[in-house]
Amino acid sequence: MSHNHSHVHIHKHEVQSKNLVYSIVLNLVITIAQLVGGIISGSLALLSDALHNFSDVLSLLFSLLAHKLSRKKATENITFGYKRAELIAAFVNASTLVIVAFILIYGAMERFFYPKPITSGLVIWLAVLGILVNGLSVLFLQKDAEHNINMKSAYLHLLTDMMASVAVLVGGLLMKFYGWYWVDSVMTIGIAIYLIVVGSKLLIQSTKMLMLFTPESIDIKELVKEVHKIPGVKKLHHIHVWNLNDEELHLEAHLDCSQNINMSEFNKLLEQIEHVLFDQFHINHINIQPEFKKEEDSKDTIVQD
Template sequence: MSEHHHHHPVSGKNLFITIVLNIIITLSQIVGGILSGSLALLSDAMHNLSDVVALLIAYWANKISSKPKNNQKTFGYKRAEIIAALFNASALFGIALFLIIEAIHKFLNPETIDSILVIALGFLSIVLNAISVLLIKDDAKHNMNMKAAYVHLLTDVMTSVAVVVGGLLMYYFNLFWIDSIITVLIAGYLIKASYALIVESISILMQSVPDDINIDELKIDIEKYEPIDNIHHLHIWKLDDHDIHLEAHIDFNENLALKEVTKICDEISDAIKKKYHITHMTIQPEYEKNDNKELIYS
């Protein structure tokens, strides 16, 4: 028994414009960072690059989610988004570490930085990111991928403000070492965000039980039904960000008619889905079957 969730359609036009704006920000900051000698600009560019990839993943996921399942891909293409997210987060984690190492080197050996270019490109990033936030604000209320992108874009505005403040301090007070400090702060944020995404993606790919589901509590909820003797061979996993699957064997203590068994399984399924937000549940009813009765057994 399964439920179908209809996700709010993402505005393709607004998403496309947002992607273009963030590509402009990223490329201008990479070029500006190289020309000005500012690592803070480069680190902010990497932050914006993460948004470009996140937006592309959201756009891609929105397109491929409608592709039909087939005999080879019975789950469809839902995991493609998770694989892409893991690759993106791992790459950003490595880039952030590199930026921190370079920032330490530049802090110990400060160089003159073209602060005017840093300030100008920082302001450009603030303006274009603010426009991007407004463009996807409505989609973020209904779509998890877009919500994540929305939060990233908001943090981009804040990191760009930090870049501008650093540029002003360099311009008026020649505090060129501040560039390294801002770089470390932005790279540190990138590491924190990337690490969380890496852990979550690996957890989904490893078919781990979602953190908010307590297996022992779920076992009690199922075994409290009078005709049920025990639940065993339990598996719970997330297919993607939205869908949680459960399969289990359930022993009945009576040799009931199939119609009655089906009714009880439906009652259990409806109650468990509602309480634990499970989207697809498969129950195998059994009676006096000689198999292993451990809750977790493969």
């Protein structure tokens, strides 16, 4: 059984792992500062936020590990390498975003009904530190987040932390000058709802990629229609399209040729198909099995293997 497998080479955005390292160091600083501040001020809120930031450090470490693994070369036992490690990291990080959101809502509701006195001055200064640290971390990862789902999950963790620090700052100021302790709970719930929205979206996206769903940007019927316009193509069928990771979009299919051509002629036909699939659908890994009057093979577009 003959297969032709090709790769269309494209310029890839090179994700900078050093930006993750910088973010990890910065978040360790704010975690330690909040831990010390919480102990000194007796603020349970600061201690809880320190724990939250420490969970972000772990998430960033997980993202860094996944990024490093994804760059390891394939072997005979691991033929795809670890390219899907970043998808797993994105799935885990998105899951923790949603879980943390519900924990925040529970804590906010409890604090709303049972408010506790807080040393607002220390809270304000640590909130400013949190905004600066997380804001800088967000800037480090912003560009990479546009190209990589793993980096996007880490970016969202940090962006939410920055927003939480803004909420803590506003809440601290209102508590200091007006005694409005309920503001902290209201803003926390607002941030948690935002966290559920963005976290759920990322969770669904990473789940679809892990489950090898056809990317939303690909219309299989349109793809087949365009390939069928190429002379020499009778029917493209038995099609699978999936993301291996953010950078690699794969297509696997059977191609029923209109004539009994030799391999050199098929290579020319394949080259035309590659250009159509890459230029119009951004598919850069193509594996096509050529056929001619193979009647026992199903000619359905989608076949359950």
